[in-house]
Amino acid sequence: MPARHGDQVRDAVLTAAGELMLEGGLAAATMEAIAARAGVSKRTLYKYWPSRGAVALEGFMRSAATSWALSENAPAAESLEELVVAAVRLFTRTPAGPLMRSLIADAQSQDEIATAIRDQWLRPRRAVAADLLRAGMAAGEFRADLDVEVTLDLLFAPVYYRLLLGHETLTPEFAATSVRYLITGLRA
Numbered sequence: 001m002p003a004r005h006g007d008q009v010r011d012a013v014l015t016a017a018g019e020l021m022l023e024g025g026l027a028a029a030t031m032e033a034i035a036a037r038a039g040v041s042k043r044t045l046y047k048y049w050p051s052r053g054a055v056a057l058e059g060f061m062r063s064a065a066t067s068w069a070l071s072e073n074a075p076a077a078e079s080l081e082e083l084v085v086a087a088v089r090l091f092t093r094t095p096a097g098p099l100m101r102s103l104i105a106d107a108q109s110q111d112e113i114a115t116a117i118r119d120q121w122l123r124p125r126r127a128v129a130a131d132l133l134r135a136g137m138a139a140g141e142f143r144a145d146l147d148v149e150v151t152l153d154l155l156f157a158p159v160y161y162r163l164l165l166g167h168e169t170l171t172p173e174f175a176a177t178s179v180r181y182l183i184t185g186l187r188a
Contacts, residue, residue: 012038017059029056061120076136081179088175142186
């Protein structure tokens with residue numbers, strides 16, 4: 001087997017870590033399991049990441065980030081709904097929901113986790129949604145005076161509220177309805 005370059009090794013490790021996190025959470029993503037699945041040594045893992053948590057979290061964030069795709073040329077409102085519903089499906093149909101709850105709890109006292117959630121999970125989703133909002137504003141689909149940052153919080157907050165507090169069931173139908181209610185207030 002030919003030697004792999006650093007980028008190929010990182011890719012294999014992050015894929016393995018992400019798969020293990022989605023299959024069984026942090027407990028399943030041991031350094032031994034990640035190394036075995038990626039076909040590398042534990043020493044190689046420590047060459048790129050300082051801890052099991054760092055590689056496991058990065059792998060999970062990368063795997064989860066690919067959990068959504070948007071329809072091309074769809075209206076902004078439809079794409080925003082797809083984005084939020086995709087997050088709910090990930091949270092409710094894989095171990096990602098309980099894992100995200102745990103990560104958010106840990107983020108309250110561990111800066112490394114808080115930074116990873118913001119940089120690798122929240123920012124990419126918010127950036128896509130912000131682009132959709134701006135496109136909707138430019139096309140006249142949404143009001144031109146929207147505060148994009150406030151609207152982003154309104155878009156995603158109901159999902160995290162139900163995910164974290166569990167007071168009501170988190171379903172794709174709830175997410176779609178929540179987005180549709182918000183869109184009513186965004187219309188031009």
